[in-house]
Amino acid sequence: MKELTKAEEEIMQYLWEMEQVFVKDIIARMPSPKPAYTTVSTIIRILEKKGFVGHKAYGKTHEYYPLISKKEYTRNFMKRFMNNYFSNSFKEMVSFFAKEDKLSVSDLDELMKEVRKEIEEGSHDG
Amino acid sequence: MKELTKAEEEIMQYLWEMEQVFVKDIIARMPSPKPAYTTVSTIIRILEKKGFVGHKAYGKTHEYYPLISKKEYTRNFMKRFMNNYFSNSFKEMVSFFAKEDKLSVSDLDELMKEVRKEIEEGSHDG
DNA sequence: TTTTATCTACTAAATATTTAGTTTCTAACA
DNA sequence: TGTTAGAAACTAAATATTTAGTAGATAAAA
Numbered sequence: 182m183k184e185l186t187k188a189e190e191e192i193m194q195y196l197w198e199m200e201q202v203f204v205k206d207i208i209a210r211m212p213s214p215k216p217a218y219t220t221v222s223t224i225i226r227i228l229e230k231k232g233f234v235g236h237k238a239y240g241k242t243h244e245y246y247p248l249i250s251k252k253e254y255t256r257n258f259m260k261r262f263m264n265n266y267f268s269n270s271f272k273e274m275v276s277f278f279a280k281e282d283k284l285s286v287s288d289l290d291e292l293m294k295e296v297r298k299e300i301e302e303g304s305h306d307g
Numbered sequence: 308m309k310e311l312t313k314a315e316e317e318i319m320q321y322l323w324e325m326e327q328v329f330v331k332d333i334i335a336r337m338p339s340p341k342p343a344y345t346t347v348s349t350i351i352r353i354l355e356k357k358g359f360v361g362h363k364a365y366g367k368t369h370e371y372y373p374l375i376s377k378k379e380y381t382r383n384f385m386k387r388f389m390n391n392y393f394s395n396s397f398k399e400m401v402s403f404f405a406k407e408d409k410l411s412v413s414d415l416d417e418l419m420k421e422v423r424k425e426i427e428e429g430s431h432d433g
Numbered sequence: 434t435t436t437t438a439t440c441t442a443c444t445a446a447a448t449a450t451t452t453a454g455t456t457t458c459t460a461a462c463a
Numbered sequence: 464t465g466t467t468a469g470a471a472a473c474t475a476a477a478t479a480t481t482t483a484g485t486a487g488a489t490a491a492a493a
Binding site (some may be wrong): 194241251252255258259262263266271272274275276277278279280281284285286289290292293295296297299300301 | 320336364377380381382385388391392398400401402403404405406407408410411412416418419421422423425426427
């Protein structure tokens, strides 16, 4: 999977959030100062070339949608990151953030109860 | 804190790992094809300008060392990332990776036992 | 059918990043 | 003291990324 640059990722976030969009929809949601229409359009075309985005044509206009889910991208990205920053150890990562957020042991237990539930629920669809 | 580019981060990883280094030490550790001496040297100078690296001068030669720890950088980087990819929720992140690595509930319990221990140990130095 | 609006595709300029050659300085040594 | 080796600093070329203008196409409106 190709990497995304900053600008590409920013646009991709809108795609993931909105699922089906026209260029103008994205621009509408962007904060000022808004970029030129063609800027966004160009970035989307790059995303298409990289295989992240597809489109349906409605006459001359394209409606764009993600081909790679946020989950898939996150997975790949985090693999690299985990490797570099937590020596590939899930434990280290959790531990880092728990300390970071100054979670107490009981905070963590509470959190883990919820995570456990999610794992159990999710276990049939992977 | 400034962001690091890819090339800068790569060199920074050596600094973090080796703590105190001369340029040639870094190059010695780098895999082939090795970059030119001046390439590494230039990147380090950029890192100094960005405040990530300092140096002690031994005559004409500089021994470089990190000014910003891997932990500090990770913290900042992950804040942004968490925000974009896990809506700032620690729970979501743990859950994501637990599912990702196909951890069972008992795997998770085992892991959390260790994390809990670390938190308890670490609580006096933050 | 002609005009208008608006969209994508094409193109290119501006900017940022990466890579490395050249110069200059200094220390070590003859 | 002069010469040499090796390092940082300076400079610049190559490459990648970002931004946006212009042209050409098409649908909708007149």
